Amino acid sequence: MLTVFLGGLLIYCSFEFPLWGDPNSPASTHVSPYYIENTLEDTSVPNIVTAVLADYRGYDTMFETVVIFTAGIACIFLLRTFKTVDPDIRLYRHIPTGITLRIEKGGKFPEDSSHFERLDTVWIPYGLIVKTTCRLVIPFIQIFALYVIAHGHYSPGGGFQGGVIMGASLVLYAIAFDLRSAIRRVSERLITLLCTLGVFIYAGTGILCMLFEKNYLDYSALANIFGVDPVSARSHGILIVEIGVGIVVMAVMVILYYILASAGKHDEGL
Amino acid sequence: MIWQIELIILAIVIICSISALAVKDLLSAAILFGAYSFMMCLLWAIMGAVDVAFTEASVGAGISTVLFVAAVFQTSRRSKD
Numbered sequence: 001m002l003t004v005f006l007g008g009l010l011i012y013c014s015f016e017f018p019l020w021g022d023p024n025s026p027a028s029t030h031v032s033p034y035y036i037e038n039t040l041e042d043t044s045v046p047n048i049v050t051a052v053l054a055d056y057r058g059y060d061t062m063f064e065t066v067v068i069f070t071a072g073i074a075c076i077f078l079l080r081t082f083k084t085v086d087p088d089i090r091l092y093r094h095i096p097t098g099i100t101l102r103i104e105k106g107g108k109f110p111e112d113s114s115h116f117e118r119l120d121t122v123w124i125p126y127g128l129i130v131k132t133t134c135r136l137v138i139p140f141i142q143i144f145a146l147y148v149i150a151h152g153h154y155s156p157g158g159g160f161q162g163g164v165i166m167g168a169s170l171v172l173y174a175i176a177f178d179l180r181s182a183i184r185r186v187s188e189r190l191i192t193l194l195c196t197l198g199v200f201i202y203a204g205t206g207i208l209c210m211l212f213e214k215n216y217l218d219y220s221a222l223a224n225i226f227g228v229d230p231v232s233a234r235s236h237g238i239l240i241v242e243i244g245v246g247i248v249v250m251a252v253m254v255i256l257y258y259i260l261a262s263a264g265k266h267d268e269g270l
Numbered sequence: 271m272i273w274q275i276e277l278i279i280l281a282i283v284i285i286c287s288i289s290a291l292a293v294k295d296l297l298s299a300a301i302l303f304g305a306y307s308f309m310m311c312l313l314w315a316i317m318g319a320v321d322v323a324f325t326e327a328s329v330g331a332g333i334s335t336v337l338f339v340a341a342v343f344q345t346s347r348r349s350k351d
Contacts, residue, residue: 020317049321156320164328171336253333261340 043234045153054238058217065248069199072252081264091119120268134176141169149246159242163249171257191251198248283309296342304335
């Protein structure tokens with residue numbers, strides 16, 4: 001009853017809003033015209049959204065990145081369990097014959113040689129078609145992710161989306177094979193390092209701008225480093241910052257998946 | 271934009287959101303939430319916010335559904351009590 005009342009109140013209030021796309025509404029009278037008229041001259045970036053996100057509102061995006069970074073670190077602190085408890089049952093596959101061995105607690109586990117492959121007990125992904133398809137598709141997904149990051153100046157996209165797609169390709173690898181082989185490829189240490197590296201790239205770009213006696217995150221200060229005029233330097237600065245954001249988002253997505261899929265144990269999982 | 275399509279998508283958004291709250295099974299709720307995100311992404315695209323639509327498609331419909339499913343995978347199907 002209260003919910004219906006509050007919902008009705010919200011809908012009633014929304015009639016007071018300015019019309020959609022109204023040129024006289026407060027949102028499009030103060031600062032939006034400046035962005036629309038001057039973005040191309042200021043930064044030589046055709047996509048206004050990217051320019052606003054990474055250049056005019058650079059602080060905002062930096063702290064968004066820090067929020068994502070903090071979320072990943074908090075997940076590690078809260079959910080990761082470092083105490084290794086041996087599972088009751090382990091499954092191994094003898095590769096030459098394809099026979100599955102079931103070894104209970106107390107039994108002798110075969111060494112992880114080229115003959116034995118450990119399987120998940122909870123969920124056994126053994127599909128040749130799935131594995132081969134994913135192996136074929138994953139490089140294209142990753143190239144698309146890099147394209148989204150690098151092409152954010154001209155089309156929709158940017159660090160967040162590209163980073164998520166990049167993370168999704170690694171998650172796809174972990175689903176199609178298993179979690180242990182994904183961790184063997186991209187270890188926990190590496191992914192945590194990448195997570196901090198991304199924030200470091202973003203904040204470091206800002207500090208680099210300060211070293212050239214400009215404001216924090218004023219990329220036109222980087223003109224001397226790139227050897228271009230200040231306007232293109234802002235465009236290049238946006239690209240560097242987007243790469244930093246992409247690395248953070250990719251790393252945090254993979255961290256979250258590793259932890260959630262294995263209940264913090266990084267051993268067996270989805 | 272054709273207003274019929276907008277209306278259909280808006281109806282699907284509302285249906286998906288209500289059923290994602292109402293359904294008992296957690297896995298179904300996760301999948302319904304993914305469908306909801308994808309329909310929201312179409313709505314953003316219709317309203318001309320292409321960047322937001324892209325983010326919604328990759329984050330909402332893509333990775334968050336996977337994370338939900340991974341979290342649901344750790345729960346048991348039926349409650350113990």
